[in-house]
Amino acid sequence: MSTFPSLTSGAAFRRASPSRTLSSALGGASLLVLSAALPAVAEDAEGVVALDEIKVSGEARGLAPGPNLTVSTGAGSRLGLTPLETPASVDVVSGDVVRDRGQSSIAEAVTQNAAGFSFIGTPGNGFGAYSSRGFTGVNSVTTLYDGVRLYPGNGTVTFPFDTWTADRIEVLRGPASVLYGEGAIGGAINVIPKKPLTDARRNEARAVVGTDGQVGLAAGSAGPINERFAYSFDVAASRGDGWMDRGDYKNLAFSGALNWRPTDELSVTLSHDGGHNQPSRYFGTPLKGAGKVEKDWIGENYNVRDGVIRFNDNITQLKAEWTPNETVALRAVGYYVTSNRLWRNAEGYAWNPATGLIDRADGDWIAIKHEHEQIGARADATLRSELFGMANEATIGFDVNRFRFSRLNNSPYAGPGGDTSLPPTGFDPGEYGSTSRYDREYRATTTQYSLSFDDRLKLTDQLSLVAGLRYDHPEIDYRNLRTGAKANPTLDSISWRVGAVYEPVKNLAFYAQYSEAADPVNSLLSLTPAQSDFKLSKGRQVEAGVKQSLWDERFEWTLSAFYIEKKDLLARNPNDATVTQQVGQQSSRGVEASIGMELGHGWRIDANGTILDARYDDFIEGVFNPVTQKTDPVSRKGNTPNAVPEKLANVWATWRFAENWKAQAGLQYVGKTYTSASNDYKRPAYALVNAGLQWKPTGYATLDVRVKNLTDKTYAYAGGDSQWYFGAPRTAELALHLRF
Numbered sequence: 001m002s003t004f005p006s007l008t009s010g011a012a013f014r015r016a017s018p019s020r021t022l023s024s025a026l027g028g029a030s031l032l033v034l035s036a037a038l039p040a041v042a043e044d045a046e047g048v049v050a051l052d053e054i055k056v057s058g059e060a061r062g063l064a065p066g067p068n069l070t071v072s073t074g075a076g077s078r079l080g081l082t083p084l085e086t087p088a089s090v091d092v093v094s095g096d097v098v099r100d101r102g103q104s105s106i107a108e109a110v111t112q113n114a115a116g117f118s119f120i121g122t123p124g125n126g127f128g129a130y131s132s133r134g135f136t137g138v139n140s141v142t143t144l145y146d147g148v149r150l151y152p153g154n155g156t157v158t159f160p161f162d163t164w165t166a167d168r169i170e171v172l173r174g175p176a177s178v179l180y181g182e183g184a185i186g187g188a189i190n191v192i193p194k195k196p197l198t199d200a201r202r203n204e205a206r207a208v209v210g211t212d213g214q215v216g217l218a219a220g221s222a223g224p225i226n227e228r229f230a231y232s233f234d235v236a237a238s239r240g241d242g243w244m245d246r247g248d249y250k251n252l253a254f255s256g257a258l259n260w261r262p263t264d265e266l267s268v269t270l271s272h273d274g275g276h277n278q279p280s281r282y283f284g285t286p287l288k289g290a291g292k293v294e295k296d297w298i299g300e301n302y303n304v305r306d307g308v309i310r311f312n313d314n315i316t317q318l319k320a321e322w323t324p325n326e327t328v329a330l331r332a333v334g335y336y337v338t339s340n341r342l343w344r345n346a347e348g349y350a351w352n353p354a355t356g357l358i359d360r361a362d363g364d365w366i367a368i369k370h371e372h373e374q375i376g377a378r379a380d381a382t383l384r385s386e387l388f389g390m391a392n393e394a395t396i397g398f399d400v401n402r403f404r405f406s407r408l409n410n411s412p413y414a415g416p417g418g419d420t421s422l423p424p425t426g427f428d429p430g431e432y433g434s435t436s437r438y439d440r441e442y443r444a445t446t447t448q449y450s451l452s453f454d455d456r457l458k459l460t461d462q463l464s465l466v467a468g469l470r471y472d473h474p475e476i477d478y479r480n481l482r483t484g485a486k487a488n489p490t491l492d493s494i495s496w497r498v499g500a501v502y503e504p505v506k507n508l509a510f511y512a513q514y515s516e517a518a519d520p521v522n523s524l525l526s527l528t529p530a531q532s533d534f535k536l537s538k539g540r541q542v543e544a545g546v547k548q549s550l551w552d553e554r555f556e557w558t559l560s561a562f563y564i565e566k567k568d569l570l571a572r573n574p575n576d577a578t579v580t581q582q583v584g585q586q587s588s589r590g591v592e593a594s595i596g597m598e599l600g601h602g603w604r605i606d607a608n609g610t611i612l613d614a615r616y617d618d619f620i621e622g623v624f625n626p627v628t629q630k631t632d633p634v635s636r637k638g639n640t641p642n643a644v645p646e647k648l649a650n651v652w653a654t655w656r657f658a659e660n661w662k663a664q665a666g667l668q669y670v671g672k673t674y675t676s677a678s679n680d681y682k683r684p685a686y687a688l689v690n691a692g693l694q695w696k697p698t699g700y701a702t703l704d705v706r707v708k709n710l711t712d713k714t715y716a717y718a719g720g721d722s723q724w725y726f727g728a729p730r731t732a733e734l735a736l737h738l739r740f
Contacts, residue, residue, distance in 0.1 A: 063094035063168060065113075065606045065652065066596015067556045069549045070507070074147065075170035075190055077468065078179070078380060078395040078454045084547055085456070087466050087499025087511040089173040089560050089592060091115065095166040095194070099206075101652065101666065102692055102706040102733065104216075104238070109163050110189055112650055112668050112690075114171040115592045115608035117141075117187070120643050120718040122725055123283060123309050123343065128157030131673075133174060133564055134588025134614030135186030136643045139520055142176060142184035145191050145273065145315060148335050149180050151446075152523040153372045153405040158341060159275050159313035160191050162253035164206070164218045164236035167194045173592065174562060175541050177495035177517035178468040181399075181450055185519045185539040185566055193273055196230035196259035197222045203740050206236075210733030213241035213248075230259045243728045245301040246429070247280040267321045274314035281307035284718075284725040286349040286358055291681040291721075295714060297424050298726050302358055306431045307345040314338050332379040337403075339372040344432055350722050357421040367410035369438055372525075376401025380452070391458040399450040405525035408438045440481045444525045448474040466513075467498045474524055478532070487532035493518035512544040521570040521582065534582050539566040554598035563589045571621040572631075584618035586641055602656030609649040614640055621677065639679045643718070647671030647685070660696040665689065675721050683724065686715035702737040 063071060068091075069084045076086035083090040091114040098109040107119045107127065120136060121127035130141040138152040143160075150157050160166070169191050176184035194202075201223035208216035216238035224230045232255070239250035257271035281303050288294045319333040348364030351357075380397025419430045452470040459465060471494050478487040499513030518536040520527070527534075545560030565587040570580050594608035616639050622631040640646065649669040656662045672685045692706040709730045716724035 063092060063097065064553065064556075064596060065094065065097045065604065065654075067547070067558055067594050068092035068094070069547055069556050069558070070553060073170050075172045075188070076179075077456075077466065078397065078452070079382065079393050079456055079466075081456065081466070083558075084503070084507060084509045084549065085464065085466075085501060087501050087513040088543065089115070089545065089558070089562075091171040091173070091594070093169040093171065095163060095168050098163045098166065098169070099737075100694075100704075101664065102690065102704065102708070102735070104163055106160055106163060106166070106169070106189075106191060109166070109169055110171065112666060113606075113652075114169075114173075115594050115650070116173055116590075116610040116612075116648055117171070117189075118645050118648060118670050118673075118717075122718050123279065123281075123345075124156070124347070126156040126158035126311060126341070127161065127279065128152075128159075130186075130189070131644055132186035133562065133590065134586070134612055134641060134644050135519075135564070135566065136641070139183045139523060140186040142180050142188045143191075144180065144188060146193055146271070146317065147190060147333070148315060148317065148337065148376075150337065151374060151403055151525060153339070153370050154407055154526045155523055156341065156370065158277065158311035158339060159315070160253070160273075161275060161277055162236050162238075162251065164220070165193050165234045165253055165255035165273065166191050168192050173560075174543055174564065175495075175497075175515045175517035175539055177493070177519075177539075178452075178470045178497050178515060181448075181470065181472045182474070182491065182493050182495075182518040182520055182524070182536055185517050185537075185564065193255045193257075193271070194220065194222060194232050194234055196232045196257050196269065198224050198230045198259065198261065202232075205738045206735060208238070208733055208735045210240070211731045212243050213239075214731070214733060215239055228261050230261075232257045242280040242282070243731065244280065244282055244299050246303070246305065247282055247301060249278060249280045251275065251277040251279070265323050267319075269319045270317070271319070272314070272316045275311070277311045277313075279309055279311075281309050281345060282725075283345060283347045284349070284723045286351045286723050287721075288351050289353070291675075291683075293714075293716075293724070294424065298714065300425060300427075301429065302346070302349045302360065302422060303429065304346045304432045305429045308342055309345070310342045312338075312340045327384040329382040330379075331381075332377070334377040335375070337372075337374040339370065341368075341370040341372075343368045346432070348723065351424075352421070355421065356424075358424055360420050360422065362420065365432070367432075367438060369406075369408040371406040371408070372403070373405075374401060374403035376403075387457060393456045395452075395454040397452045399452070400448070402445070402447045403525065404443070404445045406443045407441045407526075409441050410438055411441070442478060442480045442482075442528075444479070444527070445477045446474050446524050448472065448524075462503050464501045464503075465498070466501065467496070469496045470494070472518075476524060476527055476532075478527060478529065480529070485529045487527060487529040489527060489532040491520065491524070491536050493536050507549040509547045510545075511547070512542075514540070514542055516540045519566060521568075531580070534570070535568060537566055537568045537570075537582075539564060551598075555596070557593070557595040559591070559593045561589075561591050563587065565617070569616075569619060571619060572623070583620055584616065586614070586616045586619065588612055588614035588644075590614075590646075602662075604654040606652040607650065610647065612644070612646040612648075614644045614646060616641065616677065619677065623678075634678075636677045636679075639677060640674050642674050642676050642720075645671040645673045645685070662694040663692070664694070665691040670717070675719060681721050683716045683719065686713055686717075688713055688715070688727075700739050702739075704735040704737070705732070706735065707732045 072080045076088045076090045093113045103109045118131045172188045176188035206218040218236035220234035222232035235254045237252045253275040255273040259269045315337045317335045322330045344367040346360045378399040382395040450472045454468045457465045497515030501511045503509045517539040541564040543562040547558045549556045567585045568582040590612035596606045616636045619636040623634045652666045654664040669687045689710040712730040718725040
């Protein structure tokens with residue numbers, strides 16, 4: 001059987017043997033600040049370094065909690081390179097580790113494990129929005145599922161959301177347009193589901209109970225059916241009352257696949273994944289004046305009693321992989337994605353100092369439906385050969401897809417269906433009423449094809465060049481069904497990158513890269529006629545760094561520095577605040593570091609941190625002046641973009657203090673963020689502590705007690721100048737996990 005890695009599934013491994021030479025040890029000299037925690041090093045009379053034995057206890061896992069630098073991944077290229085071989089910042093987050101830490105949502109898994117990501121998800125964007133490297137939103141940080149890009153409709157992505165079905169999460173920091181097309185200037189998140197097992201069996205189940213009425217059940221199974229067929233199936237359901245008033249929620253996530261191997265070289269997989277999600281109908285809490293929080297208001301829910309948020313997503317894929325020999329691999333996949341979404345709520349609230357009441361403005365009684373359909377295919381071929389006597393790997397591929405999007409809403413029928421003003425506490429929220437008539441607002445169809453090329457040339461055993469090139473050709477047909485307005489823009493783009501990786505000793509890599517990317521000013525499916533003449537925003541990045549894996553992968557660390565700039569931003573016209581235009585430039589520069597260490601005696605530490613300087617370099621927008629009743633041009637030069645924290649950090653400590661017992665604790669720090677381009681107000685920084693205690697009474701059962709937000713921190717993670725979204729207070733859960 002061919003040993004060529006499976007680039008589609010990302011499940012292949014490239015585990016290199018550890019280097020215990022003196023040069024490898026010296027490669028980590030920049031981290032001597034941690035030497036007190038590492039095993040002692042001695043040198044004998046002949047100058048040979050001897051390391052104290054490191055004893056590692058615990059379960060064997062496919063992936064460690066840390067950076068996983070020697071694991072083959074598709075996040076940084078289509079060549080199946082490991083993070084050590086990739087001239088970019090790549091994190092591979094294990095699904096087993098995520099679930100072991102009690103991170104039940106994709107947002108928790110990404111922001112508490114990967115460096116440099118913060119969560120800014122709200123009901124309006126489907127809880128799918130992040131900030132990374134100074135850039136925010138579903139266009140700038142792309143989400144994929146098993147390699148399929150999930151295109152935002154009206155700025156919304158609603159899947160995936162549950163971690164039970166995830167085998168791993170691969171994260172690329174920095175521009176990813178060369179891999180996934182326009183957008184992704186801040187990064188990309190690829191959630192890879194569990195796969196059929198051809199040579200092992202997996203049967204597991206989980207039951208969870210917790211505070212605020214939390215109840216959850218999950219089950220999964222995978223294994224061979226016979227010599228040619230294998231399967232996997234996973235399902236998870238949860239519900240609860242929520243931490244705020246009328247905060248009830250429920251959801252269901254599922255994933256299934258059937259694999260057929262007619263020959264050792266050919267593999268065909270049919271899969272279907274999806275989710276039904278009804279999150280808490282919470283649209284945040286109004287502020288009492290300029291950035292002032294009334295704690296008594298935080299647990300209130302100012303939405304109507306009969307508010308609705310409902311997301312239904314499905315994705316079906318048929319994949320084929322053929323590896324006839326060691327030098328050739330062919331892959332093809334066809335996919336069909338649907339997403340149907342519904343909102344019917346009173347969404348906006350503002351404190352009225354004249355009356356002391358909370359106003360629910362007429363225009364914020366909103367009922368919206370999304371109908372989203374995406375069908376596509378992609379194929380690529382990877383060839384291994386020699387070029388002028390040097391080893392070379394190249395992948396040539398194409399993508400073709402067509403997606404249709406319809407937005408329905410109740411405008412111009414929108415209007416208050418209940419009280420428009422409420423006291424801050426002790427109120428009757430009322431009901432939405434009969435203003436829920438829906439009518440189609442617009443329909444957009446986008447046909448897109450893309451061509452891509454990735455290549456790695458090994459100049460020497462230590463030095464490699466890695467390059468990528470992608471051309472995207474989307475054609476958009478936008479029709480406003482109310483006004484008759486039409487738009488048919490074509491937004492061609494070329495993205496590329498070139499980088500080098502130098503590995504002077506085994507598993508110590510220095511790298512540098514330059515890349516150029518394109519970012520749409522709005523979701524391609526939501527470009528209005530007024531925006532059809534806008535061009536794609538252009539971005540470029542310079543990045544350099546170092547990565548190292550030591551001591552049989554028990555100690556891994558990374559360090560990177562980068563500069564990104566993006567031109568042609570979307571801003572309010574200086575002469576008319578109701579109209580947008582493209583202007584100026586924003587940039588970010590920063591440093592990111594991560595580390596994973598097995599310390600011995602049952603201890604392990606995983607940590608990462610980010611320091612950013614994000615700013616508007618040239619940005620003028622129109623601001624309405626209520627005194628003159630005119631729009632004034634205002635420069636935002638030097639200001640920090642809104643929703644961008646400039647300091648981020650995560651630390652996880654695990655201690656196996658006795659046989660079958662484990663304690664762990666995590667700290668997540670998110671720095672202050674400004675709530676608008678004016679930088680008039682900011683959300684404070686916050687630090688969350690999560691902790692857990694685990695007991696294995698038998699070889700097949702695990703019992704976990706977990707507490708999230710242990711210190712009961714009050715914090716806001718998203719929102720504007722007058723309304724913030726707050727996170728949950730202290731919660732606890734008890735989970736039983738069975739493997740059989």
